[in-house]
Structure formats: structure tokens, C-alpha cells
Amino acid sequence: MIRVVRLGLSRGLIELRQTVSSGTDLFGYFLPAVFLVIALIWMRDSTIPGTEFALGAHSLVGSMAMLIVISGLMSMMQYLTMDREDGTLLRAKATPNGMTGYLIGKIVLVAGVAVISCLFVLVPGLFLVDGLTLGADGLLVLLWLVPLAFLATMPLGAVLGALFENPRQASLMMLPIIGLTAVSGVFYPITALAGWVQGVAQVFPVYWLGLGLRSAFLPDALVAAELGGTWRHLETFGVLAAWSVAGLALAPGILRRMARRESGSAVAARRERAMTRMTV
Amino acid sequence: MNETVLAGEAGVGRGVPIDEAVIEVRDLRMSYGPKEVLTGVDFTAHRGEVLVLLGPNGAGKTTTIEILEGFRRRSGGAVRVLGVDPEQGAEQWRARLGVVLQSWRDHSKWKVRELLEHLGAYYSVYSTADRPRPWPVDELLEVVGLTESAGTKIARLSGGQRRRLDVAIGIVGHPELLFLDEPTVGFDPEARREFHDLVHRLTDVDETTIMLTTHDLDEAEKLADRILILSGGRIAAAGSADELSRQVSGETEIRWTRDGQRFVHSAAEATGFVRELFRQHGDAIGDLEVRRSSLEETYMKLVREAEGSAR
Numbered sequence: 045m046i047r048v049v050r051l052g053l054s055r056g057l058i059e060l061r062q063t064v065s066s067g068t069d070l071f072g073y074f075l076p077a078v079f080l081v082i083a084l085i086w087m088r089d090s091t092i093p094g095t096e097f098a099l100g101a102h103s104l105v106g107s108m109a110m111l112i113v114i115s116g117l118m119s120m121m122q123y124l125t126m127d128r129e130d131g132t133l134l135r136a137k138a139t140p141n142g143m144t145g146y147l148i149g150k151i152v153l154v155a156g157v158a159v160i161s162c163l164f165v166l167v168p169g170l171f172l173v174d175g176l177t178l179g180a181d182g183l184l185v186l187l188w189l190v191p192l193a194f195l196a197t198m199p200l201g202a203v204l205g206a207l208f209e210n211p212r213q214a215s216l217m218m219l220p221i222i223g224l225t226a227v228s229g230v231f232y233p234i235t236a237l238a239g240w241v242q243g244v245a246q247v248f249p250v251y252w253l254g255l256g257l258r259s260a261f262l263p264d265a266l267v268a269a270e271l272g273g274t275w276r277h278l279e280t281f282g283v284l285a286a287w288s289v290a291g292l293a294l295a296p297g298i299l300r301r302m303a304r305r306e307s308g309s310a311v312a313a314r315r316e317r318a319m320t321r322m323t324v
Numbered sequence: 325m326n327e328t329v330l331a332g333e334a335g336v337g338r339g340v341p342i343d344e345a346v347i348e349v350r351d352l353r354m355s356y357g358p359k360e361v362l363t364g365v366d367f368t369a370h371r372g373e374v375l376v377l378l379g380p381n382g383a384g385k386t387t388t389i390e391i392l393e394g395f396r397r398r399s400g401g402a403v404r405v406l407g408v409d410p411e412q413g414a415e416q417w418r419a420r421l422g423v424v425l426q427s428w429r430d431h432s433k434w435k436v437r438e439l440l441e442h443l444g445a446y447y448s449v450y451s452t453a454d455r456p457r458p459w460p461v462d463e464l465l466e467v468v469g470l471t472e473s474a475g476t477k478i479a480r481l482s483g484g485q486r487r488r489l490d491v492a493i494g495i496v497g498h499p500e501l502l503f504l505d506e507p508t509v510g511f512d513p514e515a516r517r518e519f520h521d522l523v524h525r526l527t528d529v530d531e532t533t534i535m536l537t538t539h540d541l542d543e544a545e546k547l548a549d550r551i552l553i554l555s556g557g558r559i560a561a562a563g564s565a566d567e568l569s570r571q572v573s574g575e576t577e578i579r580w581t582r583d584g585q586r587f588v589h590s591a592a593e594a595t596g597f598v599r600e601l602f603r604q605h606g607d608a609i610g611d612l613e614v615r616r617s618s619l620e621e622t623y624m625k626l627v628r629e630a631e632g633s634a635r
Binding site for chain 2: 047048051054055058059062066127130131132134135137138139140141142145306307308309311312315
């Protein structure tokens with residue numbers, strides 16, 4: 045088993061290296077940073093309501109929550125549907141222990157892509173906003189928060205990836221995810237939204253990940269701008285853990301079903317459909 | 325020898341005894357909804373044999389192979405591949421198979437050597453004394469003629485190179501049984517020739533059993549120890565190319581010239597006919613040609629017969 049984990053790790057690192065040496069991919073990770081910088085410049089005089097603190101720091105941290113969730117859900121989903129279409133998944137199936145190695149590799153790749161995307165917004169952001177701090181406490185929070193966020197999103201992303209027929213269909217999921225992000229208080233404090241919207245947002249991981257990241261990166265005094273005036277670490281852990289459990293409970297069965305259905309003719313048929321769509 | 329093999333991980337890669345069947349198929353049935361594709365397929369493959377599966381499109385060649393590969397569940401019948409039911413095949417069973425499908429487009433961002441090394445590594449624990457796994461990558465690249473492309477991104481390979489890479493991946497685990505689905509489509513004559521040499525090497529040196537499908541009858545005749553003709557959902561005929569042509573009650577074609585004139589005659593018993601020919605005309609006979617019906621003729625006839633009886 046350790047051997048297969050190691051193979052999966054090396055697989056993930058190889059694919060990570062491929063993605064960071066691809067211009068198109070890099071551009072994709074860099075684009076959010078460009079938008080964020082524009083937004084930060086735009087809002088440089090705004091403050092978090094009820095405080096003297098710059099709103100920019102809040103939005104910067106929030107955008108990292110969004111990037112992590114998008115990687116965990118969307119990227120995982122896209123990779124899975126793409127790899128199913130081009131036969132990469134079938135190749136994994138034809139290799140002994142290949143499926144396990146494949147999934148571990150994808151986890152490494154998605155986590156790596158999420159961290160890279162976050163660094164791309166964090167680094168320029170540091171020059172543009174004041175007040176970001178990361179102490180030992182904050183670091184400790186990140187150590188449980190970020191892995192837990194991956195755990196809450198990646199298995200679900202994989203499940204969605206298994207359910208969608210192809211990458212074109214899967215990209216439809218982008219809309220609800222963006223919508224969810226918009227109501228989760230990542231760019232602007234959630235306290236400004238209607239009560240029922242706040243309630244809905246608190247069911248999903250984006251809000252909690254944003255809250256956790258703010259607790260790590262923003263000064264403690266800013267807790268005043270949060271719901272209930274506390275960082276609610278316990279609740280954060282609870283909600284993210286609940287999503288993790290749900291995802292981990294669903295994923296193995298659904299992924300196994302997806303793997304079972306893979307065959308040469310299934311890949312060929314999918315390819316055929318993709319081709320007709322292109323020519324029509 | 326056997327003891328060192330058995331000392332390895334329990335039950336892993338214990339070679340199939342020489343006379344034991346590598347593939348055993350009894351009354352294999354497959355239907356998709358109400359449509360019956362396979363209606364009772366029977367055949368056996370022995371160690372080191374090359375089996376070629378021929379048949380018109382839609383005859384169920386790919387379905388049959390996918391069932392044997394463990395990629396598809398059958399509707400009925402008994403199947404054993406390397407002594408295991410493919411539906412129950414565990415990873416250690418999987419490690420003893422090689423699979424080359426019709427069209428792969430996977431791992432396009434990887435480099436050739438990178439991918440072979442990565443995929444090969446999955447097989448290392450299944451290595452045995454008589455079958456070291458994986459196949460060393462340098463040697464493998466040499467065997468399939470991709471040494472020069474080792475550092476090339478897979479997306480940039482030509483069609484023929486890509487196909488050779490697929491074959492390399494299929495054999496990187498040093499399989500005891502290799503499935504090849506139309507392996508030489510898109511090969512130029514030279515690549516085809518090299519591929520045929522590779523198949524001979526695999527069966528002669530490594531005793532690999534090979535099951536392949538093709539539409540190229542010439543290729544089937546060159547490679548096959550046994551040809552199976554799949555038609556009407558069952559094996560319509562089986563045997564070497566020679567046996568098949570006999571089976572079709574082959575009229576043999578005899579051509580000759582006498583006194584500057586050409587003659588053509590079809591006879592069931594060619595040897596007797598020719599003897600009689602020489603007895604009558606002796607030295608007057610020239611340009612003698614005796615041709616048993618070609619595999620193509622045999623194939624067409626068998627398929628037509630099978631389709632006729634199915635109706």
C-alpha cells in the first residue's frame with residue numbers, strides 16, 4: 045500500500061510539474077490574481093463595516109477560500125471527466141493498483157494547484173493591502189483547516205466528476221459554485237446579507253473556509269465583524285467534517301461504479317460523441 | 325525453478341503450467357438488452373499461442389476481448405483467463421495481463437519515458453524469477469523502436485509512434501497474456517513488419533500468449549497459430565489458415581500453359597489432377613501454378629455461410 049501511495053505521489057508531482065510548465069494552465073492560475081488586484085485597487089479606501097480596517101484584506105483572504113473550493117470541486121471534477129474521455133482512467137484500470145495510484149495522484153495535483161493559485165493572489169495582495177498577519181496560532185489553524193477543506197471538497201468533486209458524462213456538462217457546475225461563493229461572504233462580510241441568505245451560506249463549506257482563513261490571516265480584533273462576534277472554530281470544524289464524511293461515504297461506491305463501466309468501447313463511444321459535437 | 329517462484333508473494337504470477345489453458349471460454353453469451361451479440365462462444369488458448377480473432381464489424385470481437393480483459397460483464401457462460409474468472413480478477417491477476425486497445429489518447433502531456441517508467445513501477449511487486457517485471461524501459465524503447473522519442477511529449481508523437489507506445493505500455497508489465505485490438509492500423513509496411521517481429525519475439529522468447537483482432541487477413545495469416553472466425557455470435561470456424569482453407573472444401577485452383585495457351589481449372593483434389601495432367605501431356609505443360617484458396621476467399625466463404633445459417 046505504501047508503495048502505491050508513493051506511486052500516486054510521484055504521479056501527482058509529475059502532473060503538477062506539467063501544469064506549471066504549461067503557459068495556458070499558468071495563465072488560468074494567474075487570471076484570478078489579476079482580477080483580484082484590480083478589485084483591491086478599486087476598493088482601497090473601503091473599510092470593513094463597523095471597523096477602521098481595510099476591506100481589501102477581507103476580500104483577499106476570502107478569494108483564497110473561493111480558489112480552494114473551486115480547485116477541490118471544479119478541478120477534481122474536470123480532471124475526472126477529461127481523464128475518462130481520453131482514456132487515462134481506463135489506462136489506470138488496466139494497470140495493477142492503477143486506480144488507487146491515479147486517485148492519489150489527482151489529490152496531490154488538485155491540492156498543489158490550489159496552493160499555487162492561492163500564492164498567486166496572496167503574494168501580490170501582500171503588497172496592496174495592510175493588516176495581513178500570520179502568527180503561530182494562525183499557522184496552526186491553517187494546518188487543520190486547509191487539509192479539512194480539501195477533504196470536504198475533493199471527494200464531492202470526484203463524485204460529481206463521476207456523474208457527469210463529459211467535461212462540457214461538468215463545466216455547468218461552475219454557475220452554482222460561483223453563486224454560492226457570492227452569498228458566502230468571501231468578498232464582502234456576510235453580515236451585510238439578508239438573514240435567510242446567511243442561513244443558506246452556513247450550510248456550505250465556502251463560508252466556513254473563509255471564516256477559518258480570516259481567523260488565521262486577520263487581526264483578532266476583526267472578529268467583531270463576524271456573525272456572533274466569534275471565529276467559531278468548533279463549528280467550522282464540525283461543518284467541514286460533516287461535508288468530508290458525506291463525500292467520503294459517497295465517493296468510493298460511485299467511483300467504483302464509474303470504474304466498472306470503463307472499457308475500450310465506452311471510451312471509443314464517448315470519443316465518437318465528442319467528435320460529432322465538434323463537427324456539427 | 326518452481327520453488328523460487330513460489331517463494332514470492334503468495335499466488336502472484338505463478339506461471340500457468342505448460343499444458344494448462346491460458347484462456348478457456350465455454351458457451352460465452354452476451355446480450356445488450358434484447359440484442360444478442362454472442363450466442364455461445366467456445367474456444368481455448370494455450371501458452372505461447374497466437375490467436376487471431378477475425379470477423380465482420382459488429383460480430384462481437386471487441387465485446388469478446390473486453391469480457392476476457394475483465395472490462396465487461398458477460399451475460400452467461402464460463403470464462404477463465406490465466407485460471408481466474410475475469411469478473412473476480414484481483415490486482416495480481418491484472419498484473420499478468422497486457423492490454424492494447426484500438427484508440428488511446430491518454431496521458432498526452434507526459435513524456436514517453438516518463439510514462440513508461442511510471443506505469444512500469446506498478447508491476448515491480450509482481451516480479452517473479454521467470455518473469456522479471458517491469459520490462460526495463462531502455463530495452464522496451466529499443467524493442468518498439470521509440471528510443472529516439474524517449475523525451476518527446478506524447479501529444480507530439482505521430483500516429484504510428486503513438487501506436488507503438490501503446491504496445492510498449494501493453495507489454496511493460498511483461499505480461500503472460502497480451503490482448504491486442506487492431507494493433508497495426510496506421511502502420512506503414514516497415515512498422516508493420518517490425519511489429520510482426522515483435523510478436524514473434526514475445527511468443528518465442530517469452531512464451532507470451534497473444535490474442536489479437538485485425539481486419540488485415542494477410543497479417544492474420546502471418547501471425548496466427550490459430551484463427552477464430554467470429555460470425556453470427558459464435559465461432560464459425562477455427563484453425564490455422566491452412567486448416568481453414570481445407571475446411572471450406574477448398575477447390576484448389578490450377579493454372580498452366582500448353583502449346584502457348586493458358587488453362588485454368590478448379591479441382592477438389594489437386595495432386596491427382598496434376599499427376600494426370602503430366603501423364604497426358606508430359607513436357608508440353610509449362611508455367612504450372614497450384615493455389616489453394618487464399619485466407620481471404622476462405623474467410624468470405626465462412627462468413628457468408630455463418631450469416632446464411634444464422635438467418
